[in-house]
Amino acid sequence: MRMLIVFSLVMALSFGLLTSVEAKQGKIADFTLNDLTGKPVTISQLEGVVILDFWATWCPPCKVEIPYLQQLYDEYADKGLHIVGVSTESVAVQQKFIDQMRKQGIKMSYTFLVDPDGKVSKQYGIQGIPTTIFTNTNLDLIEKEVGFIPEYIDKFIKIVEANLPSKK
Numbered sequence: 001m002r003m004l005i006v007f008s009l010v011m012a013l014s015f016g017l018l019t020s021v022e023a024k025q026g027k028i029a030d031f032t033l034n035d036l037t038g039k040p041v042t043i044s045q046l047e048g049v050v051i052l053d054f055w056a057t058w059c060p061p062c063k064v065e066i067p068y069l070q071q072l073y074d075e076y077a078d079k080g081l082h083i084v085g086v087s088t089e090s091v092a093v094q095q096k097f098i099d100q101m102r103k104q105g106i107k108m109s110y111t112f113l114v115d116p117d118g119k120v121s122k123q124y125g126i127q128g129i130p131t132t133i134f135t136n137t138n139l140d141l142i143e144k145e146v147g148f149i150p151e152y153i154d155k156f157i158k159i160v161e162a163n164l165p166s167k168k
Contacts, residue, residue, distance in 0.1 A: 028052075028139050031120045033113040036091050036098075041084070041113055044139055048080025049163045051156075052133040054126045055085050057097040062130045065148040066101065066108060072153075072160060073110045080165040083110035088118045134159050 032042040043050060053069060055062040073083045087094055091114055098108045115121050124133070127146075134142040134156075143159050145152060 026141050028133065028135050028141050029123055030139060031123070033086065033115055033120060036095055036112050036114070038091075041111060043084070043135070044137070046082040046084070047137050048082060048165050049076075049142075049160050050135045050137075051081070051083045051160075052124075052135065053083065053085045054087070054121055054124070054129050054131040054133075056087055056129055057089055057093055059129050061148045064150065065130050065132070067106055068148075068150065068153045068156070069110065070107055072156060076160055076164065077110075081160055085110065085112040086115050086120060087112065088115050088121060090114065090116070132156075134163070136163055 028043075030042065030044040032040050035041050043052070051069065051072070053062075053065070055065070069083050069085075073081065077083075085108075094112055094114070098112070101108055124131075130146075130148050132143075132145045132148070134144070136142065142163055143155075145155075
């Protein structure tokens with residue numbers, strides 16, 4: 001039985017089913033990237049629940065996910081939720097997209113970071129977008145979801161509510 005488990009893990013790693021973000025004992029790597037204004041943001045300095053959303057402006061499921069993430073942000077930001085979009089696209093490309101979405105009545109007011117050389121995306125083993133990672137101040141890996149369909153939002157709400165900082 002033990003050989004079967006080891007073989008299964010080796011096969012999963014070989015085929016990329018377990019990524020580097022998952023392979024580190026339930027922790028994710030800390031990183032610092034600049035936001036769209038050039039201000040550095042370090043993930044471990046965000047207190048509460050953090051949703052890391054690896055996305056791109058050309059990605060249809062990402063466009064579907066954005067209003068749902070914004071809803072979560074509007075509802076839970078003052079309770080300790082941070083949503084951080086991470087894209088390899090330039091500031092100009094992301095800002096143009098945000099402006100276009102705003103003209104369509106879709107607000108995007110959470111944090112957006114630029115991963116210019118894709119270093120963080122590679123470090124996290126991102127192979128498909130959107131990839132949504134839930135973590136906290138301790139950088140515990142709470143959940144990871146690749147892709148998005150609206151049915152995921154109920155799961156996202158439960159994860160956020162279960163992991164928000166306790167009221168004092």
